[in-house]
Amino acid sequence: MSIILPLLLGVVFGFALNKAGLTKYHKIVNQFRLNDMAVLKFMLTALVVAMLGLYPLHALGVINFPTVPATYVVGNLVGGLIFGVGMALAGFCPGTCVAGAGEGKVDYLVPGILGFLTGAVIYGLTYDKVFPKISAIANYGNVTLPELWHINPYLAILVFTIMALVLFYLIDRMGMQRKKK
């Protein structure tokens, strides 16, 4: 089960990335050019659906939450800033590169995957000099927003869902999207 389960979850994940079209260079980069909002729609929809499932299941005692990713404000933000540069340059991220490689894209299979492995080696070897310092600044640990701000998680989910729906409405109905050139 410890092999079959992650394999199956990965297959459905990769399948979703393929069907969303995110394994294509132009799909990713046009999100940053703001003339194709598929990435944003895909991510926000996934977040809303998953939130609406996970928090009630947790409250009912059906599931335990895993250890959540740690919040250290400067590191999360700086990491995101560097990540965006790579993503707009290459037009993929680690997950979409692997799914694209499975589709037969040799550009993703060879330089893409070799690049991620190289990046991981470089990161691991320089970890001591970089991570302890940057993660020490404004470190709140493995915490969620409702825990940190002492707010009701359902209120947070409601606000997030309404924000996502308003954004979808603005994009699809009010034309809040740049024209394709």
Next chain:
Amino acid sequence: MNWFIKQIRKEEWSPYAAGILLGIVGILTVVLTDKVLNAPKLLGASGGFENIAAYIGKAINPSNTYFNYVMPPGMTFAVILLVGIFFGGMLGAFSSRTLKFRTMDDEQWKMIFGKRTWKRWLVLFVGAIVLEYAAGIAGGCTSGLAISGGMLLVPAAFLFIAGMFMSGIVTALIIYGKRF
């Protein structure tokens, strides 16, 4: 049933439909790992690369902190997830009959960077290094931090997403210039 087969064969779905599927995978990941493996886990992609890179990293520096204590080598959950993502992409392409070995398959890329394959390979290689290093600093990538963290309302995820969109837009503006 015909409708279902027609949908499966479509090359591209509405991002909302694909997003709902990803959301369900996100829920199932936590539920099934908690129930079946007794250790709830999250989806991710960059972590798997680190577990594989650890074999190389430990060979270069055997006493390295990261590959000994933080991300040791091994066929971990994250690595098998990557194998699954690979086959998932394959299944998706197979279902829409687009499965094929190919290079330089993006017209927009050619318009901006030209037709040379080595140039694409260089940009993708360097881009991938930048992405993986950034994911290391941030504590995850688009899947392991943005999606997996965001669905549990983790502040780190929203900081990461904000950073990613800000610099992504600026980078695209620089690359595309007048064509932005």
